[in-house]
Amino acid sequence: MAWRITGTYWSPCSCKVGCPCTLGEMEADQGWCSGALAFEITSGNVDGIDVGGSKVAMAVDWPGGMLSGDGTGRLYFDPSVSPQRRVALEAVLTGQRGGVFEAIAPLIPKILPSKEAPITIEKGAEETRIGVRNFGELVVKPLRGPTGAVTKLLNGAAAWREEIILAKGTGSRWHDTEMRAWESGGHAEQTDFDWSG
Numbered sequence: 001m002a003w004r005i006t007g008t009y010w011s012p013c014s015c016k017v018g019c020p021c022t023l024g025e026m027e028a029d030q031g032w033c034s035g036a037l038a039f040e041i042t043s044g045n046v047d048g049i050d051v052g053g054s055k056v057a058m059a060v061d062w063p064g065g066m067l068s069g070d071g072t073g074r075l076y077f078d079p080s081v082s083p084q085r086r087v088a089l090e091a092v093l094t095g096q097r098g099g100v101f102e103a104i105a106p107l108i109p110k111i112l113p114s115k116e117a118p119i120t121i122e123k124g125a126e127e128t129r130i131g132v133r134n135f136g137e138l139v140v141k142p143l144r145g146p147t148g149a150v151t152k153l154l155n156g157a158a159a160w161r162e163e164i165i166l167a168k169g170t171g172s173r174w175h176d177t178e179m180r181a182w183e184s185g186g187h188a189e190q191t192d193f194d195w196s197g
Contacts (some may be wrong), residue, residue: 003092003099004196005044005051010128011037011139012169012188017143019187022156022164028065034182035060036174038130038138039093039120046088046097054081055103056089056117057132060108061179067187071108072179076132078119090114092197099197110180128190136174140188142167153189 013019013035015028015037019072036059044051062071077086091097095105120131127141143151145167151166169188175181 002196003080003088003097004043004194005039005041005046005092006192006194007039007041007043008111008190008192009037009039010130010138010167010190012138012140012167012172012184014182015187016185017166017168017187019058019189022153022187022189027068028062029185032064032180033062033066034137034174034180035066036132036136036172036178038081038121038132039121041089046085046092048090049084049135051085051089053120054078054085054089056081057117057119057130057135058093059135059139059174059179061177061182062107066107069107069109072110072112074112074179075109075114076117076119076135077114079116086114097197100195120170121180135176137172138188139169139184140167140190141170142190161191161193164191 025081041051041054057076060071060073094111095101117135118133123131130138153164153166167188167190169184170186174185
C-alpha cells in the first residue's frame, strides 16, 4: 500500500539565517547542527490508516553539518495521535516507506524511541509559535521582501523539498536530555507539503 500526507511544516535550527546546509555546505555555522521540525498534517493516509489532523515534531542533532550525516533523531507525538497512527507515521517519517524521507534517513542513522508530548501551534499574522511541552518552543517568522512577499528558496541543495519560505527562528530552543540542547542562531524555514510514497 502507498502513503500520502499534506500539511505544513515549520523548522528552526541552530544555524544563522541562511543555513549552510540548505545551500549545500557540509559544515554548519557552529561546527555542529541541531534543529527541529513540527508537522501539522491536515490530511493523509498510510496503508488505509487516516493520519489527518496529526501533530508531530522531530528533533535531530548532527555532530557536523546536516549533510555530513551521522545524526541522532527522535519523533514526538501529540497525545491525540493514536498508537496505530503513530506506528504508521513513524515508518513514513523515518524513511522506511520511501518518498522524500528516504533521502533524509541515511543522514539520521540513530533514531531514539518516540515520545509523547502535547504540541500546540499558534499561527499569527507575522509568526508561528509551536510548543512541544517539556522539550522546546519553536518560533518561525517568515522573511519578507520590499513588497511584503515572503522570501523563498527554490530547489535548494537539500533536495527533499522543492520550495521553502525562509524565516527567522530567533527565540527557538530545544532540550532533550538524550540530545544536544540548542537555541536558534536565527535560521528557520516553513513550507506547505504534499508528499507521497
